[in-house]
Amino acid sequence: MQNSEIKTTCSYCGVGCGIIVTNDSKNGVTVTGDKNHPVNKGMLCSKGMNLHYVVNDTSDRILYPEMRWSKSHPMERVSWDTALERAAAVFTSIIKKHGPDSVGFYISGQCLTEEYYLVNKLVKGFLKTNNIDTNSRLCMSSAVVGYKKTFGEDAVPIAYDDIELADTFLITGANPAWCHPILFRRIEQHKEKNPKVKIIVIDPRKTDSALNADLHLQIIPGTDIILYHALAKRLIEQGYADTDFIKNHTENFKLYKDLVLASSLEKASKLCGIPVNDIKLAADIIGKAKGFLSLWAMGLNQSAIGVDKNTALLNLSLLTGQVGKPGSGPFSLTGQPNAMGGREVGGMANLLAVHKELNNPVHRKEVADFWGVEDISEKPGLTATEMFDALESGKMKAIWVICTNPLVSLPDSRRVEKALSNAKFVVVQEISHNADTSKFADLLLPAAGWLEKEGTMTNSERRISYLPKGINAPGEALPDVEILTRFAKKMNFSGFNFNTTEDIYKEYCLMTKNTSIDISFLNYNRLKNEGTFQWPVPDYGHPGTPRLFTDKKFYTPSQKAIFNLPTAIENTSEQPSNQFPFILTTGRIRDQWHTMTKTGKVSRLMTHIPSPMLEINPIDAYKAAIKSGDIVVVTSKNGTVRVKAKVSDSIREGVLFLPMHWGKQLENDLNRTNNLTNTVVDPTSKEPDFKFTTVSVAKYVKP
Numbered sequence: 195m196q197n198s199e200i201k202t203t204c205s206y207c208g209v210g211c212g213i214i215v216t217n218d219s220k221n222g223v224t225v226t227g228d229k230n231h232p233v234n235k236g237m238l239c240s241k242g243m244n245l246h247y248v249v250n251d252t253s254d255r256i257l258y259p260e261m262r263w264s265k266s267h268p269m270e271r272v273s274w275d276t277a278l279e280r281a282a283a284v285f286t287s288i289i290k291k292h293g294p295d296s297v298g299f300y301i302s303g304q305c306l307t308e309e310y311y312l313v314n315k316l317v318k319g320f321l322k323t324n325n326i327d328t329n330s331r332l333c334m335s336s337a338v339v340g341y342k343k344t345f346g347e348d349a350v351p352i353a354y355d356d357i358e359l360a361d362t363f364l365i366t367g368a369n370p371a372w373c374h375p376i377l378f379r380r381i382e383q384h385k386e387k388n389p390k391v392k393i394i395v396i397d398p399r400k401t402d403s404a405l406n407a408d409l410h411l412q413i414i415p416g417t418d419i420i421l422y423h424a425l426a427k428r429l430i431e432q433g434y435a436d437t438d439f440i441k442n443h444t445e446n447f448k449l450y451k452d453l454v455l456a457s458s459l460e461k462a463s464k465l466c467g468i469p470v471n472d473i474k475l476a477a478d479i480i481g482k483a484k485g486f487l488s489l490w491a492m493g494l495n496q497s498a499i500g501v502d503k504n505t506a507l508l509n510l511s512l513l514t515g516q517v518g519k520p521g522s523g524p525f526s527l528t529g530q531p532n533a534m535g536g537r538e539v540g541g542m543a544n545l546l547a548v549h550k551e552l553n554n555p556v557h558r559k560e561v562a563d564f565w566g567v568e569d570i571s572e573k574p575g576l577t578a579t580e581m582f583d584a585l586e587s588g589k590m591k592a593i594w595v596i597c598t599n600p601l602v603s604l605p606d607s608r609r610v611e612k613a614l615s616n617a618k619f620v621v622v623q624e625i626s627h628n629a630d631t632s633k634f635a636d637l638l639l640p641a642a643g644w645l646e647k648e649g650t651m652t653n654s655e656r657r658i659s660y661l662p663k664g665i666n667a668p669g670e671a672l673p674d675v676e677i678l679t680r681f682a683k684k685m686n687f688s689g690f691n692f693n694t695t696e697d698i699y700k701e702y703c704l705m706t707k708n709t710s711i712d713i714s715f716l717n718y719n720r721l722k723n724e725g726t727f728q729w730p731v732p733d734y735g736h737p738g739t740p741r742l743f744t745d746k747k748f749y750t751p752s753q754k755a756i757f758n759l760p761t762a763i764e765n766t767s768e769q770p771s772n773q774f775p776f777i778l779t780t781g782r783i784r785d786q787w788h789t790m791t792k793t794g795k796v797s798r799l800m801t802h803i804p805s806p807m808l809e810i811n812p813i814d815a816y817k818a819a820i821k822s823g824d825i826v827v828v829t830s831k832n833g834t835v836r837v838k839a840k841v842s843d844s845i846r847e848g849v850l851f852l853p854m855h856w857g858k859q860l861e862n863d864l865n866r867t868n869n870l871t872n873t874v875v876d877p878t879s880k881e882p883d884f885k886f887t888t889v890s891v892a893k894y895v896k897p
């Protein structure tokens with residue numbers, strides 16, 4: 195370790211807690227919460243406080259490049275030069291024969307901003323395809339589109355410090371008590387000091403967040419928009435609409451008003467499974483709020499109508515004028531540590547860096563000129579699920595996977611398996627042999643992990659932090675930026691003569707000049723010496739911007755926010771049938787992270803919930819003669835899962851829950867939840883519909 199003690203940021207969720215790392219010869223790396231950090235003020239959740247176990251245990255690490263010369267050859271150790279020369283030769287040959295869109299990159303919200311920027315420059319600027327997408331597509335792409343449609347740009351308006359200034363929280367489609375624990379702890383502490391603070395939770399499950407709420411609306415999955423419209427109707431009828439704000443700072447209110455006033459609370463109550471009085475009570479709490487924060491995550495985003503759900507929720511903030519004021523605003527929670535940084539640098543198939551749009555020819559030219567390339571392809575890139583469809587059908591021939599495990603995390607795992615088997619060439623750039631996807635690699639590249647490389651990340655509140663290198667990576671593992679830069683040089687691309695990671699950051703910061711995310715006055719020195727900054731930071735003395743839209747000027751052409759009407763009010767997912775009568779919803783548990791490649795090796799974290807369990811309501815369990823602990827078989831039209839049942843009244847009748855994490859090659863893959871999930875995506879955001887798959891369930895009978 196270069197310093198005896200360094201300050202960095204947690205590598206798990208988008209909360210972005212500050213961590214102090216120490217290293218000594220006796221204990222190795224240890225971590226504590228940074229008391230002076232504005233996000234967590236010394237607190238860490240179970241995952242963060244056990245991060246050092248992941249760092250100290252290198253037994254699963256990929257230590258050197260491995261390659262096979264053909265599908266029938268075994269993997270063998272090779273040098274970095276051989277590995278990257280082969281990658282360059284295969285990509286060149288495939289592109290020459292089949293065109294640039296025959297290759298693609300699938301990356302991760304855990305990549306640092308410099309990595310995200312560099313790989314997007316490489317793919318969009320030099321490989322001449324827009325086939326680069328990220329696993330953040332699975333978590334927040336519906337929120338991105340929702341913000342753009344409402345505010346004109348992908349801009350989260352709030353700061354975490356708004357938590358302590360709010361008096362009403364609407365948590366919908368999220369379980370922050372488990373998935374964003376430090377933010378939820380801040381809400382709890384605020385409520386402990388201010389008992390009048392109200393928390394409303396909308397969720398089909400009695401989660402830990404719901405159990406701490408003043409009001410839990412246990413909604414039938416998929417009916418969120420109906421409920422938001424019923425709340426809006428009540429708000430308008432009770433005189434809670436902020437007419438000045440609506441008149442001066444929004445568009446399209448009349449159509450929205452007509453739509454929601456035509457709805458019926460009684461009908462909404464029936465469709466959503468929530469008593470009318472609870473809908474009225476929720477609306478009255480929101481209407482009386484001085485500071486109203488809505489928080490949401492995958493429960494809204496991962497849906498066939500995820501964008502519509504987002505805009506319908508955002509409308510409630512516009513209706514009540516609760517944007518750009520202390521303690522108010524809509525607040526999407528990002529799942530991954532740098533999902534926000536990825537958005538900034540255009541880390542998705544349909545985006546360009548600094549919030550420019552791929553489908554805008556002026557933006558394409560600006561970015562191409564900045565990178566010194568002739569042009570950027572106007573053809574939209576394939577999104578996460580589309581890329582694997584293209585591999586399966588043979589349209590795409592090669593994929594480069596960085597820091598993510600699609601075999602476990604994408605919907606319909608069997609299809610992903612087929613896609614990877616069908617690919618001519620699979621590169622997996624990873625830290626760990628634990629990632630199931632790596633068994634499909636033709637080329638396995640060892641990457642440096644957290645603390646083993648430097649770079650920056652942006653958390654859910656637009657806060658940028660610098661993460662220093664503290665220890666050396668094991669074996670021959672290299673920082674991702676170095677792997678990508680070396681590959682670009684093997685491809686003879688200009689524009690990759692970066693000597694340091696900071697050089698990449700400088701180039702990106704320059705690109706942000708005079709944009710909505712201007713950080714052209716930021717650099718590593720300032721981040722190291724002055725701490726974190728929330729973008730934009732539009733001049734040298736600027737302290738950063740905690741809250742957006744304080745001037746009520748939005749990024750739309752009229753500078754007004756827009757009330758959007760949904761294209762569909764009711765869920766468009768396949769509905770339950772006689773064959774598949776249950777709705778399966780999937781999600782996270784408290785102590786695991788994604789596909790468990792890191793948290794799965796920490797024994798302390800495995801004690802909370804050691805194996806996947808199917809949550810089933812007592813009435814459904816009784817009808818199917820299922821008891822807690824029984825092995826059950828869950829079946830959808832895509833596949834099967836075999837797990838233990840947990841009978842619990844925390845879930846609605848007709849709904850089942852499975853955690854999404856497990857996927858190791860155990861029991862013939864029968865504990866892998868995504869064997870079941872459907873392949874439907876939101877038509878605009880292309881985010882998968884993980885929260886609504888129809889399934890059947892039966893007690894397992896040994897053959």
Ligand code: SF4
Binds near residue numbers: 207210240377
């Ligand atoms: Fe890490 Fe998120 Fe936990 Fe904070 S809340 S310690 S960022 S996992």
